[in-house]
Amino acid sequence: MQRIASIAPLVAQHAGDAAFLWSRRRREIDRPFLDETDIGRIDQRLEANIEGLAAAGESGWQAARAQFTDFAELGEIFVLGVTALRSGESEAIEIALSASKETGAFAVGSLSGAVARTPRDLLKPFVAEWLAGRDPLRRSLGLAALQHHGIDPGARLANLLVDADPEVRRRALRLAGTFKRRDQLTPVIAALDADLARERLTAAFAACLLGEARSAHPALDQIVANQQDLAAHAIELRLLTTPGRAGKQWLQSRLDQPALRIVATRAIGLLGDHAAMPWLIERMREPELAEAAGLALRDLFEVDFNDLALFTLDPALLGPDFTGDEPLPIADKVAAWWDEGRGGRGYGTFRSMRRLRLDALRATLAEPDATLADWRRTRCYPAWM
Template identity: 35%
Template sequence: MSLYALDHVIAQHAEEAAFLWLLRDGAVVAPHYSLLDLTRLDTRVEAHLDGLCIAGEAGWAACSEQLEYREPGEVFVAAVLALESGEAARIRRVYEVVGAAPETQRGLVSAFGWVDRAWWRGEVRDLLVADSPFWRRLGLAAGSAQRVDPGRSLLAALEASDAALRATALRVAARLGRTDLLPAVQAQLTSDDEAVRFSAAWAATLLGDRGAAPRAAMAFVDADHPRFAAPALRVALRALPPNEGQSWLGHFAGRPQTLRHAVVAGGILGDPVHVPWLLEQMRIAEFARVAGESFTMITGVDLAYEDLEGEWPEGFEAGPTEHPEDDNVALDADEELSWPEAALVADWWGHHQAAFQAGQRYLLGHPLTPEHLRWGLCQGMQRQREAAALERKLLSPGEPLFETRARGNVQQQWLGLHTKNV
């Protein structure tokens, strides 16, 4: 093979690894990826990373060159190679790019979560004591990605003057199950900074607060906050008493700007009493697909597998259109969800509703027992798996939050699985 051909192959490894990581970055929150799907995608990423590693200096040169694009995927690939090499110059090169383009930081954090922690202990330790709050935030996030408790650095970050650092520390405390820090987390519920207030409400709820914290989180949903409403809803509604949750659903359903939150809330609450209303929403094109997802969250029925899908409604447009005067540039949030055929779903429900008890919460067709939540983590799709992880965390606030974004093979190890058994 000529030198040119070899360089071309190495460059392809770098490009494909970055592209597949970008695909993975979306897959971890997608409604159509399972743990097995994620594991297979991770295997493809690892194959290209192995090719770059085997190429030695030429592999690093290709990664370093692609860092000029300043994109998260390229940062991820270069960071994995740099961390696994242990070479200070390579790591410094990645840090320089991330420092100049902070929007790429999730690629670096993902790399810390990808490589074996033995490779990066010293690096994270150095980040945690950096002068810059930005790098200390990255250190906290990097350690949290592999369930590494930062110890005193976390305590210091909770008391930092930098709001972004405090917000990160709050979320890390919850992910690690640091219930001993609940009072310090609750103290931030009245912060002047909205990101800190949200993080405190989200974290305190997961750490066991069933009073002020979930209600503070619901305030973000009530205001339809563009950034915090959805994650606040997913956590807080699960922690509130069922009757209060139903009141929130009715409240959201009564306002056009929060109607989508009500549809999502039906699936979160998991009470089959809401199924008839969800069936009605399936007849409204704008909410049909997310109503179908909520129906599946409760019943566990796969709309595609059970032939309960319909066709894209004629004349309906979602996400960006081809009209030059249309200012809507938001992607279709429900792109990968099934289109439910409302009449067929209603017929299915008529034949199966006797198996469900009103007033009982269900996830994927079963009550929320620890055994079933583990099953959901093994067999569910990514959004369903996140729901199972949150429910399990709320049952055991002192345990780490199961990370459904971690490498597939690592998640399998946590669940005691082998690939062939997933």
């Protein structure tokens, strides 16, 4: 890399800020608290820091490496990867991939984020080689590049769907669903019986996008019953593909199961039925269910609850038994807001990133030939606006 005069503390700050901003974006991208403008402001700042590292040349690369050496967390892996990829230098990319391998399987997601923020032209010399190589990490990143940059892998997808590595198969399954590759329906359906639950869930996602929700439902039900860490995603997909009364009855049976009560309460908002509000308000009075009920409320209304005084972390307003890292709903205030105008009236529309994702899913599930929209593309407003 080219050596360019730079101020070391500022370059180090670029590395630290980029790691923090990407980690925050990753945490918020699928939650109901920020919209595309909020995420766009984060994107604007993140890109400025990435460009600062690139402009610093060798100093930027060394700052990224030093940051990774000190912390080796998800954000630092992202910064190491994106700095190497933006440089376009094979040696730096090899260093980043080798270093990230040492941190374990979770590094793939961070490197996938780095691929997403690297221009397509800079990736082009590497992707074909990654997909054809023996290293499963590189094959996974090749598939990530196709996913993030909207490229159908064509005939190559068939082999990737039966790859020896489960992470490669999982990413190939996601591509099959995203691009509505019905020519690959047979391996997608076969993957519903895969050994790993994450692979079965992705296969169910792909099957639903390919119009085979009925085939996916048994796999989703099994995941809901047996995989607590994946239950929320499985319930969401099950409800999006089980409309009307059948969906309500399916969810009610999960609400009746103590082990699923929290995650099922959280999913109530997906039904879009405002008649559930009195029931939800009562759940907000239960410490165990308050957070889930609050998240369901956010799914029910396109209202920016950040601008209302209905959520708090203050124990004095909630009670001593209510604890959590996120603001919880104040049941009495939510009840008054609901009784006053049945919610949402007189307020501007707020479409969170979670709602954008759900709407994109609903649209592609409803239209057999529609590919899944890239709901992550946000408006990059300047950070000071």
